[in-house]
Amino acid sequence: MRLLTHNMLSSNIKGVVNGFPLRIEAEKVVEKTVEMNGEFLKKMFEKIDWKAFVDASWAMGYTELPEEADSSMLDSDEFLNRFHHALLELHLEEGALVCPETGRRFPVNKGIPNMLLHEDEV
Amino acid sequence: MASYKELPRTAQIRLVSSHQEVYEPCDDSFALVDALLADRNNLLEHHPTLCMEIGCGSGYVITSLALILGQEASGINYIATDINPHAVKVTRETLEAHGVGAELIVTDIASGLEERLTGLVDVMVVNPPYVPTPEDEVGVHGITSSWAGGENGRSVIDRILPVADRLLSEKGWLYMVTLTANNPSEICNQMRKKGYASKIVVQRSTEEESLHIIKFWRDLDKEVNESDQSASGFIGSLFALGPLLSYWRGTTSKQKQQK
Numbered sequence: 400m401r402l403l404t405h406n407m408l409s410s411n412i413k414g415v416v417n418g419f420p421l422r423i424e425a426e427k428v429v430e431k432t433v434e435m436n437g438e439f440l441k442k443m444f445e446k447i448d449w450k451a452f453v454d455a456s457w458a459m460g461y462t463e464l465p466e467e468a469d470s471s472m473l474d475s476d477e478f479l480n481r482f483h484h485a486l487l488e489l490h491l492e493e494g495a496l497v498c499p500e501t502g503r504r505f506p507v508n509k510g511i512p513n514m515l516l517h518e519d520e521v
Numbered sequence: 522m523a524s525y526k527e528l529p530r531t532a533q534i535r536l537v538s539s540h541q542e543v544y545e546p547c548d549d550s551f552a553l554v555d556a557l558l559a560d561r562n563n564l565l566e567h568h569p570t571l572c573m574e575i576g577c578g579s580g581y582v583i584t585s586l587a588l589i590l591g592q593e594a595s596g597i598n599y600i601a602t603d604i605n606p607h608a609v610k611v612t613r614e615t616l617e618a619h620g621v622g623a624e625l626i627v628t629d630i631a632s633g634l635e636e637r638l639t640g641l642v643d644v645m646v647v648n649p650p651y652v653p654t655p656e657d658e659v660g661v662h663g664i665t666s667s668w669a670g671g672e673n674g675r676s677v678i679d680r681i682l683p684v685a686d687r688l689l690s691e692k693g694w695l696y697m698v699t700l701t702a703n704n705p706s707e708i709c710n711q712m713r714k715k716g717y718a719s720k721i722v723v724q725r726s727t728e729e730e731s732l733h734i735i736k737f738w739r740d741l742d743k744e745v746n747e748s749d750q751s752a753s754g755f756i757g758s759l760f761a762l763g764p765l766l767s768y769w770r771g772t773t774s775k776q777k778q779q780k
Contacts, residue, residue: 403598404626406637407600407638408626419637431622433594434592436596438596439593442570509613511609511613511626512627513628514628515604515606515628
């Protein structure tokens with residue numbers, strides 16, 4: 400699971416009001432190099448919740464992102480490289496996503512988060 | 522590399538992984554991928570950023586879409602969900618066997634994504650559980666979830682459509698497999714009320730079933746609007762014959778894998 404996906408995921412438990420962002424418990428993180436596409440990064444920058452993204456990158460052991468960012472930084476190659484790496488090249492392979500409100504853990508195995516709910520959570 | 526890129530590749534059956542609890546690629550899967558191939562030039566010009574499949578099963582369709590449109594270098598990210606954990610695992614294997622990738626999530630339709638993914642999906646593909654079944658078969662675990670569609674095969678389709686409407690971007694396109702028994706003209710009318718035009722991209726009739734792959738898109742332009750009114754009428758007349766039986770129990774490609 401990429402941090403891009405983490406930034407799009409919320410706790411889906413019935414009754415939870417503030418289900419975003421899910422806290423990351425990382426047991427195993429893998430890196431996979433992919434080609435960079437600046438247009439993609441610029442489009443996604445507008446959609447990303449930056450604070451959640453930075454916190455998630457720290458939980459994954461990557462500490463190179465600035466705590467705050469604005470669109471003018473997209474002109475910097477150094478910034479784009481770091482944004483690209485954190486957004487698309489870091490994968491949570493094993494671990495869990497934790498609901499910020501209830502503490503319920505959604506397991507992540509082989510890179511796949513399981514968001515299925517128990518009957519009493521739907 | 523240019524000539525290589527011009528050859529549309531799709532997933533190869535020999536590389537598609539399998540599991541006894543996962544629906545294997547069948548006529549409906551092939552029809553959906555054929556629809557994507559038929560619309561390939563439009564899809565490439567569409568320049569999608571996020572593509573999504575709901576109910577990825579074996580991974581045959583999302584893998585084919587990734588092969589047709591390209592990956593990160595093309596600026597595209599793929600997301601696929603399935604309620605069946607075995608299916609998501611098989612999809613991962615199928616993607617890896619073809620050297621492509623997608624973000625995978627085990628979830629019911631798009632549960633957990635509906636808040637933050639709102640309005641971001643440029644292309645959505647769905648081969649839903651469309652087989653008419655008793656309602657109590659809907660939502661059962663394992664391979665049953667790939668075909669059991671409840672009354673008129675519409676129970677899950679009718680839950681997916683509002684989610685698709687929510688997740689699709691302003692320019693978003695939805696490709697969905699329907700069976701004649703699902704009353705596709707009624708689905709098109711329902712989507713028209715939400716502001717979508719529709720057209721049949723592929724129609725395929727076998728002795729067992731009649732499949733339509735319908736493409737939906739937001740109808741924002743007035744001129745497009747007028748021509749699509751007639752397109753909508755065209756669809757209406759094409760579907761006029763069905764469903765003759767609202768509780769059709771014929772064999773479909775999905776039911777062939779029923780145990």
